[in-house]
Amino acid sequence: MHEQPADWHGVPPPTPDADLDISRWREYADIITDSLWLLGARDRSGPHSAEYHGNFVPQIPNQIVRRFTTRGETVLDLFSGMGTTLIECRRLGRHSLGVELNPVVATRSRELAAQAGDLHTVRAGVLAGDSSSAEVALEVRETLLRHGDGYADCVLLHPPYHDIIRFSPDPRDLSNCTSHPEFLEAFRRVVRNARDLLRPGRHLALVIGDRYAGGEWVPLGFECMQVCREEGLVLKAINVKDMQGNERGKGKANNLWRYRALKSGTYVFRHEYVMVFHNAG
Numbered sequence: 001m002h003e004q005p006a007d008w009h010g011v012p013p014p015t016p017d018a019d020l021d022i023s024r025w026r027e028y029a030d031i032i033t034d035s036l037w038l039l040g041a042r043d044r045s046g047p048h049s050a051e052y053h054g055n056f057v058p059q060i061p062n063q064i065v066r067r068f069t070t071r072g073e074t075v076l077d078l079f080s081g082m083g084t085t086l087i088e089c090r091r092l093g094r095h096s097l098g099v100e101l102n103p104v105v106a107t108r109s110r111e112l113a114a115q116a117g118d119l120h121t122v123r124a125g126v127l128a129g130d131s132s133s134a135e136v137a138l139e140v141r142e143t144l145l146r147h148g149d150g151y152a153d154c155v156l157l158h159p160p161y162h163d164i165i166r167f168s169p170d171p172r173d174l175s176n177c178t179s180h181p182e183f184l185e186a187f188r189r190v191v192r193n194a195r196d197l198l199r200p201g202r203h204l205a206l207v208i209g210d211r212y213a214g215g216e217w218v219p220l221g222f223e224c225m226q227v228c229r230e231e232g233l234v235l236k237a238i239n240v241k242d243m244q245g246n247e248r249g250k251g252k253a254n255n256l257w258r259y260r261a262l263k264s265g266t267y268v269f270r271h272e273y274v275m276v277f278h279n280a281g
């Protein structure tokens with residue numbers, strides 16, 4: 001069922017160099033330390049594109065990877081989609097491993113990540129499978145063991161915001177969960193896998209937004225945050241990111257949403273969350 005990582009060169013990781021040298025903190029003006037993230041337009045350079053509805057802007061993994069890892073370390077993304085994290089990792093000299101349920105998307109993401117590979121010799125692998133399963137957790141562990149001690153140095157999670165975008169007809173797809181509790185339970189299984197695969201002492205970032213259901217604001221972000229905390233992860237930040245770079249809210253659609261919001265006493269989503277957790281181990 002699972003495809004082997006296509007672009008896994010077996011190159012030993014270089015000795016980590018402390019990319020973020022705190023004694024030179026004044027030089028890192030572009031690393032965000034405020035909780036309001038105004039990232040602006042999507043970075044479309046290189047293989048990055050907006051062709052996949054639901055991908056995040058590359059600036060998100062760029063910020064997380066540069067802040068919380070060093071060169072030669074390994075980043076795991078359990079909802080890797082079109083490979084935004086993998087592309088960014090290759091550019092930044094970090095090894096990466098993604099898991100994506102849709103095998104067609106997984107294959108395309110491998111191709112895109114490979115296109116970003118000429119700057120650094122780093123591995124970028126994608127497994128096609130269900131991140132909430134024990135089987136995939138084992139496969140990830142085995143892959144990480146082939147190149148190290150079985151742990152990732154940083155984990156990113158960008159799950160479907162329940163059914164806002166249906167990514168596939170696969171019943172294991174979190175966007176197909178038939179109820180809110182079912183979604184949270186499936187997400188919890190992914191978080192457990194993520195926590196167990198993340199090296200103690202390192203960081204996990206959750207990128208998530210809220211939704212409306214039946215005219216009521218559903219605080220999906222905070223509920224997923226709570227799942228992470230219940231599973232033992234320590235909350236370090238709730239960053240609010242503006243959605244201007246996500247290609248939503250243009251032209252006529254923008255007017256329609258504003259009209260509907262005014263009529264129904266609701267608000268148009270213009271933000272999502274980048275929550276950061278520490279794995280105290």
Ligand SMILES: C[S@@+](CC[C@H](N)C(=O)[O-])C[C@H]1O[C@@H](n2cnc3c(N)ncnc32)[C@H](O)[C@@H]1O
Binds near residue numbers: 100174
């Ligand atoms: C919000 S998108 C992530 C997009 C990604 N950050 C990017 O930039 O391309 C969520 C992804 O999770 C995938 N997905 C849904 N359920 C999954 C599951 N159980 N295991 C692994 N991937 C899943 C979907 O196919 C979709 O590509």
